[in-house]
Amino acid sequence: MDKQKKQQFETEVIHHGYDSSIYQGSLAPPIFQTSTFSFQTAQQGENRFAGEEEGYIYSRLGNPTVKMLEERIAALENGEAGLAFGSGMAAVSAVLIALTKSNDHILCSQGIYGCTFGLLQLLKDKYNVSHSFCTMQTESEIREAIQPETTCIYVETPINPTMALIDLELIVSIAKEKNIKVVVDNTFCSPYLQKPLDLGCDIVIHSATKYIGGHGDVIAGLIVGSKEMISEISMTTLKDIGGVMSPFDAWLLIRGLKTLHVRLDRHCDNAEYIFEQLEVHPMVEKVFYPGDKKSEAYPIMQKQMKKGGGLISFTIKGGKEEAQRLLNELQLIKIAVSLGDAETLIQHPATMTHAVIPKENRELMGITESLLRLSVGLESKEDIWQDLKQALDRL
Numbered sequence: 001m002d003k004q005k006k007q008q009f010e011t012e013v014i015h016h017g018y019d020s021s022i023y024q025g026s027l028a029p030p031i032f033q034t035s036t037f038s039f040q041t042a043q044q045g046e047n048r049f050a051g052e053e054e055g056y057i058y059s060r061l062g063n064p065t066v067k068m069l070e071e072r073i074a075a076l077e078n079g080e081a082g083l084a085f086g087s088g089m090a091a092v093s094a095v096l097i098a099l100t101k102s103n104d105h106i107l108c109s110q111g112i113y114g115c116t117f118g119l120l121q122l123l124k125d126k127y128n129v130s131h132s133f134c135t136m137q138t139e140s141e142i143r144e145a146i147q148p149e150t151t152c153i154y155v156e157t158p159i160n161p162t163m164a165l166i167d168l169e170l171i172v173s174i175a176k177e178k179n180i181k182v183v184v185d186n187t188f189c190s191p192y193l194q195k196p197l198d199l200g201c202d203i204v205i206h207s208a209t210k211y212i213g214g215h216g217d218v219i220a221g222l223i224v225g226s227k228e229m230i231s232e233i234s235m236t237t238l239k240d241i242g243g244v245m246s247p248f249d250a251w252l253l254i255r256g257l258k259t260l261h262v263r264l265d266r267h268c269d270n271a272e273y274i275f276e277q278l279e280v281h282p283m284v285e286k287v288f289y290p291g292d293k294k295s296e297a298y299p300i301m302q303k304q305m306k307k308g309g310g311l312i313s314f315t316i317k318g319g320k321e322e323a324q325r326l327l328n329e330l331q332l333i334k335i336a337v338s339l340g341d342a343e344t345l346i347q348h349p350a351t352m353t354h355a356v357i358p359k360e361n362r363e364l365m366g367i368t369e370s371l372l373r374l375s376v377g378l379e380s381k382e383d384i385w386q387d388l389k390q391a392l393d394r395l
């Protein structure tokens with residue numbers, strides 16, 4: 001069979017880039033748990049450092065297990081090359097530092113991951129890279145928000161934690177015209193549900209800690225983009241800042257990825273069911289879910305996502321006190337940040353993931369004190385709902 005031939009997603013998550021015959025038939029790929037690689041001769045060492053000969057040097061610069069994961073995620077996102085990091089934030093920071101210099105401006109979606117918000121503040125305070133936020137809902141709004149210094153548009157869609165969607169095709173059409181790079185944090189979707197590079201975006205970022213790992217046992221980040229851009233990031237902000245992924249973590253992610261499509265299908269089915277139940281519960285005020293057919297954003301979801309995803313946010317009647325009481329009444333569902341695990345997780349953004357964001361910015365993003373974010377797991381959907389319902393009923 002032609003090795004280069006593109007296969008279906010469901011086949012590539014399991015097979016892409018691994019040939020067991022090279023490794024004595026080992027079905028699972030080996031973990032190259034090594035920090036360095038010995039050269040056969042001094043000349044070979046010189047050639048590798050000069051970039052004149054392919055081969056490994058030192059695991060911060062590249063490692064076979066990590067490389068296998070990088071090639072696989074690149075194939076799944078339909079990109080040319082991938083790069084692995086020790087955390088999602090190592091990936092976000094490497095990308096933003098690589099794409100900006102002092103006096104540049106980053107235009108961000110209104111609502112981003114809490115630590116990305118912290119990083120933007122740091123870039124502003126220390127390096128004079130500015131940023132601003134935009135809901136990005138209309139063409140004129142986006143055009144007005146772009147500044148002459150804008151070099152990068154940074155987007156999360158669905159937005160964490162409000163689940164608002166941004167039309168990636170629209171962003172790309174404006175950005176291309178102005179030669180601005182579009183970066184998408186695709187953590188909430190994984191490549192199974194959304195492929196931003198297919199729509200013309202430049203770089204995709206993942207906190208692989210979430211759906212890609214899928215089992216809540218690893219912290220990791222991945223990015224995918226053109227060969228040229230990935231190679232530049234690899235040789236600068238990855239190599240010199242050094243937030244690399246360990247070979248063992250790469251191995252865990254290769255294992256997790258094999259079931260991505262199966263897990264995501266179930267996450268989405270369970271979430272649809274929980275969404276329907278939440279919508280009619282008297283203690284629930286409003287439910288935010290990309291799969292909501294009544295929402296204005298539904299056509300965007302149909303255009304760029306395969307399904308609605310596994311995350312739901314909702315507000316309850318009351319405020320912080322009621323939100324915390326609800327969490328404390330839960331028995332099966334775990335109170336925890338993170339998402340995309342087999343276990344259903346719930347958290348309170350205003351006091352947890354988005355607590356670092358000043359209250360007024362937070363409220364502008366739609367993160368009120370009664371908002372809760374649910375990462376619907378893989379348990380029985382009836383059991384998940386029973387637990388939520390008994391807690392809601394007690395409010």
Ligand SMILES: *Cc1c(COP(=O)(O)O)cnc(C)c1O
Pocket residue numbers: 087088089090092113115156160185187188206207208209210219220221338
């Ligand atoms: C978790 C998360 C991150 C950060 O990833 P880590 O792996 O925790 O460093 C970035 N963006 C989004 C949307 C996330 O959910």
